Amino acid sequence: MHIGILGAGQLGRMMAISGIPLGMRFTMYDRGADVPGAAVADIVTGAFDDLQRLRRFAQRVDLVTFDWENVPVASARAVAAIAPVRPSPRALAAGQDRVAEKRLFTRLGIPVAPWRPVEDRGDLARAIAALGVPGILKTRRLGYDGKGQARVRRATDADRAWQLVRGQPLVYERFVNFSREVSLVGARDRAGRTMFYPLAENLHVDGILAMTRAPCADARLQRGAESHLGRLMAALAYTGVLCVEFFVERGRLVANEMAPRVHNSGHWTIEGAETSQFENHLRAIAGLPLGSTRARGHSVMVNLIGRMPPRRSIAALPGVHLHDYGKSPRPGRKLGHLTYVGASRTVRDRLAIRLLRLAGAGTRSFRPMC
Amino acid sequence: MHIGILGAGQLGRMMAISGIPLGMRFTMYDRGADVPGAAVADIVTGAFDDLQRLRRFAQRVDLVTFDWENVPVASARAVAAIAPVRPSPRALAAGQDRVAEKRLFTRLGIPVAPWRPVEDRGDLARAIAALGVPGILKTRRLGYDGKGQARVRRATDADRAWQLVRGQPLVYERFVNFSREVSLVGARDRAGRTMFYPLAENLHVDGILAMTRAPCADARLQRGAESHLGRLMAALAYTGVLCVEFFVERGRLVANEMAPRVHNSGHWTIEGAETSQFENHLRAIAGLPLGSTRARGHSVMVNLIGRMPPRRSIAALPGVHLHDYGKSPRPGRKLGHLTYVGASRTVRDRLAIRLLRLAGAGTRSFRPMC
Numbered sequence: 001m002h003i004g005i006l007g008a009g010q011l012g013r014m015m016a017i018s019g020i021p022l023g024m025r026f027t028m029y030d031r032g033a034d035v036p037g038a039a040v041a042d043i044v045t046g047a048f049d050d051l052q053r054l055r056r057f058a059q060r061v062d063l064v065t066f067d068w069e070n071v072p073v074a075s076a077r078a079v080a081a082i083a084p085v086r087p088s089p090r091a092l093a094a095g096q097d098r099v100a101e102k103r104l105f106t107r108l109g110i111p112v113a114p115w116r117p118v119e120d121r122g123d124l125a126r127a128i129a130a131l132g133v134p135g136i137l138k139t140r141r142l143g144y145d146g147k148g149q150a151r152v153r154r155a156t157d158a159d160r161a162w163q164l165v166r167g168q169p170l171v172y173e174r175f176v177n178f179s180r181e182v183s184l185v186g187a188r189d190r191a192g193r194t195m196f197y198p199l200a201e202n203l204h205v206d207g208i209l210a211m212t213r214a215p216c217a218d219a220r221l222q223r224g225a226e227s228h229l230g231r232l233m234a235a236l237a238y239t240g241v242l243c244v245e246f247f248v249e250r251g252r253l254v255a256n257e258m259a260p261r262v263h264n265s266g267h268w269t270i271e272g273a274e275t276s277q278f279e280n281h282l283r284a285i286a287g288l289p290l291g292s293t294r295a296r297g298h299s300v301m302v303n304l305i306g307r308m309p310p311r312r313s314i315a316a317l318p319g320v321h322l323h324d325y326g327k328s329p330r331p332g333r334k335l336g337h338l339t340y341v342g343a344s345r346t347v348r349d350r351l352a353i354r355l356l357r358l359a360g361a362g363t364r365s366f367r368p369m370c
Numbered sequence: 371m372h373i374g375i376l377g378a379g380q381l382g383r384m385m386a387i388s389g390i391p392l393g394m395r396f397t398m399y400d401r402g403a404d405v406p407g408a409a410v411a412d413i414v415t416g417a418f419d420d421l422q423r424l425r426r427f428a429q430r431v432d433l434v435t436f437d438w439e440n441v442p443v444a445s446a447r448a449v450a451a452i453a454p455v456r457p458s459p460r461a462l463a464a465g466q467d468r469v470a471e472k473r474l475f476t477r478l479g480i481p482v483a484p485w486r487p488v489e490d491r492g493d494l495a496r497a498i499a500a501l502g503v504p505g506i507l508k509t510r511r512l513g514y515d516g517k518g519q520a521r522v523r524r525a526t527d528a529d530r531a532w533q534l535v536r537g538q539p540l541v542y543e544r545f546v547n548f549s550r551e552v553s554l555v556g557a558r559d560r561a562g563r564t565m566f567y568p569l570a571e572n573l574h575v576d577g578i579l580a581m582t583r584a585p586c587a588d589a590r591l592q593r594g595a596e597s598h599l600g601r602l603m604a605a606l607a608y609t610g611v612l613c614v615e616f617f618v619e620r621g622r623l624v625a626n627e628m629a630p631r632v633h634n635s636g637h638w639t640i641e642g643a644e645t646s647q648f649e650n651h652l653r654a655i656a657g658l659p660l661g662s663t664r665a666r667g668h669s670v671m672v673n674l675i676g677r678m679p680p681r682r683s684i685a686a687l688p689g690v691h692l693h694d695y696g697k698s699p700r701p702g703r704k705l706g707h708l709t710y711v712g713a714s715r716t717v718r719d720r721l722a723i724r725l726l727r728l729a730g731a732g733t734r735s736f737r738p739m740c
Contacts, residue, residue, distance in 0.1 A: 013390075017387055017390060017391065020383075020387060020409050021387065021691070021692060021693045021694060022681070022692055022694060023694030023696060023706075025409060025696075039390050039395060039410070040409070040410055274688070274689050283685055288681060288682060288685040289682065289685045291685065291688070291689075292688045292689050294689075296666070308393075311392070311393070311658060312659065315653055315658040315659045315661065318644070318661070318662045319644050319662050319664075321391070322392055322393070323391045324391060324393030326393060326395075336393075
C-alpha cells in the first residue's frame with residue numbers, strides 16, 4: 001500500500017519508519033525537499049495551496065493522511081476528490097479554528113475553559129471584564145508550541161497582549177488553574193472500533209512540550225478522557241489517531257485542544273506500548289485491525305529542543321532511545337526526543353531527571369506524576 | 371554519519387530503520403535497485419567485484435559495513451583503502467571458508483563436529499570411512515539457508531551427495547546428534563568492550579530457520595557460548611555484531627558456523643531486547659557505547675518463507691509485529707518475519723504455535739525450549 005502524507009516533518013518520518021516494516025511505502029508532500037521525511041519517503045515539493053500539484057501527488061498514492069494539521073481544508077478536499085483522505089477533511093477542519101473546536105467540544109459535553117471570541121480591542125476588554133484574569137489571548141488559527149499566544153496576567157496587560165497577536169481572529173480564554181496537564185491518544189478504525197492509550201502526563205516549558213510520562217494511573221481520569229475522546233471521534237466519523245490535551249483542574253478534565261493526527265505526547269508509545277501510535281494510525285487508515293495499546297512499563301519521553309546533546313552521552317545511558325529528526329538546530333526547534341521505559345515509576349523518574357538535564361530543560365517543575 | 375552497506379537486503383533495511391532515528395543516513399551497494407534497502411537508503415548498483423564502482427561508493431560514505439557476508443574479500447579490501455570497513459575484511463574472510471572457520475574455532479578451543487576437507491571423490495570415501503555416517507557434505511564457500519549441502523545418511527548415499535555439490539571445494543562433517551540448536555549474538559565496540567544477548571533457540575525446517583525463541587535460560591550454556599564468542603571476537607579484533615550458531619550435543623556446545631553480521635536468529639531483539647542487534651551493530655561501528663542487551667520478556671520470531679499470510683490475519687493477533695522485507699514471493703525465499711514478546715514462556719509458546727501455523731511452517735517439531 002502506497003501512503004501519501006501531507007507534510008514531511010518528524011511525524012511523517014516516524015510514521016514511515018513504523019509503516020515500512022508493515023510493507024507500506026510512502027510519498028510525502030511538503031514545501032521543500034530538505035525535510036525529516038526525506039530519509040524514508042519520496043518527497044513531492046509544492047505549496048500547500050497549489051491544488052494542481054496536490055492533485056498530481058494524490059494520483060501517485062493509494063490514500064492520504066496528515067503530518068501537519070494546518071493543511072488548508074480546500075487543499076485536503078481537492079486531494080480527497082482523487083484519493084481517500086483519512087482522517088477526513090471535515091475532521092481536519094474541526095481542529096483548525098479554536099472557536100469551532102470549543103463549540104464542538106461544548107456540544108459534545110466536553111468541558112472547556114470559559115472563552116470569548118475577540119475581533120477587536122473592545123471585544124478583548126469586554127472578554128476580560130466578563131471572564132476575569134489571568135487569561136490567554138490566542139490566535140484562532142495556526143497556533144502551535146505556544147506560538148500565537150499572549151498571557152494576560154492583569155487587566156493592564158491587555159494592551160501588550162493585543163499588540164502581540166492582533167491582526168487576525170482571536171479568542172480570549174480564562175486561564176485554567178490546573179494541577180496537571182494530561183493527554184489522551186486514541187485510534188479509531190474504519191469500522192468505528194476504538195482503542196485508547198493510557199493517559200500521559202505532560203510538562204510544558206515556555207509553551208513547548210518538554211516531557212511526557214505514561215501511564216498516568218488514574219482510572220477515573222482515564223475513563224473520563226476516553227469517554228470524551230470516544231464521543232469526539234464518533235461525532236467526526238474519525239479514522240486514525242486523534243489526541244486531546246486536557247488540563248486537570250480540581251480533579252476535573254478541561255479540554256485544551258485536539259490534534260487530528262499522531263501527537264508529540266504519544267511518542268513514548270514507540271518503545272513504551274505494544275503498538276505505537278504511528279503503527280495504529282497506519283493500521284486505522286489502511287483498514288487493518290488496531291493493535292494493542294497496552295503500556296510495556298513506565299515511560300518517559302523528553303523532547304530535544306534547540307540543540308542536540310552529544311550522541312555519546314545519550315548512548316551511554318542504558319535503555320535510553322534516541323529519535324533524531326534529522327533537522328538542523330535552531331532555538332526553540334524540536335530536533336528529536338529521548339525515551340526510556342522503566343520497570344517502576346521510581347526508576348523511570350530517576351532517568352527522567354537525567355534526561356531533562358541532558359536536554360537542557362531544567363528540572364524545577366519536576367514532581368511525582370499522577 | 372553516513373553509513374555505507376555492502377548488500378541491500380532485509381538486514382540492511384532493518385539496520386537503516388534502526389539507524390535513521392540515531393541521525394544516521396544510509397547508502398547501500400547491491401546488484402540491482404529493486405532491493406529491500408531501497409525504501410530507506412540510496413542505492414548504488416554494481417557487481418560485487420567491480421572495484422571501480424565499489425571505490426566510488428566508498429567515497430560517498432563515512433564508513434562501510436555488510437548486509438551480506440559473501441562480499442569478495444578483495445572487494446572489501448579495496449573499499450577499506452578508502453573508507454573504514456567494520457567488521458574488517460579479515461573478519462569477513464574468516465567466515466567465508468568453512469575449513470578456515472573450523473581451523474580458527476579449533477585453534478581458539480571452540481568445539482566443532484569432526485570434519486575433513488574433500489577435494490575429490492576419493493577424499494569423500496576416505497572421510498566417510500574415517501568419520502562414519504550420518505554426515506553432511508557441504509560446499510566450503512557460499513552456502514546459506516541449507517543451500518550447497520547434501521546429507522549422507524548411509525555410506526551408499528555418497529555418490530548422490532557427490533553429484534549434488536561436486537565441482538567446488540567441499541567439506542564432509544559428521545552429523546551432530548543434537549538435542550537443540552542455539553545461537554549467540556554479541557557485539558564488540560571499538561574499544562574491545564563486549565555485550566551478549568541471551569542465547570536463542572532455533573528451529574530449522576528444510577535447512578532454513580523457521581523459528582527463534584529467546585531467552586534460553588540456561589546459565590551454563592550462556593557462559594560457555596559467551597566465552598567462545600568473546601575469544602573469537604578478540605582473535606578477529608572484531609567491531610560490530612557477530613553471531614555463532616551452536617548445536618547442543620549431550621549438554622555440550624558444538625559450533626556450527628559464524629556470521630560476521632547481524633543474524634536472522636537475532637531479529638527477535640527489535641521488540642524483545644532493550645537495544646536491537648541492528649542498533650548495537652551501528653553503535654559499535656560508529657564508535658558509540660553499546661546499548662543494553664537485556665531481554666524485555668519471552669520472545670518468539672517466526673520467519674515468513676515463500677508466501678505472506680494475509681495482513682489482516684497478522685494484525686488481528688494482539689502484540690504481534692510484522693516485518694515485511696518488501697520482496698516479491700518465491701518458494702523458499704525469506705519475505706519477512708513475525709515477532710511476539712510475552713510475559714511468560716507459556717504465553718509466548720502459545721502464540722508461537724499460532725505464528726508457525728500462520729506462516730505455514732507446521733508445528734511438528736515444536737516442544738518447550740531450554
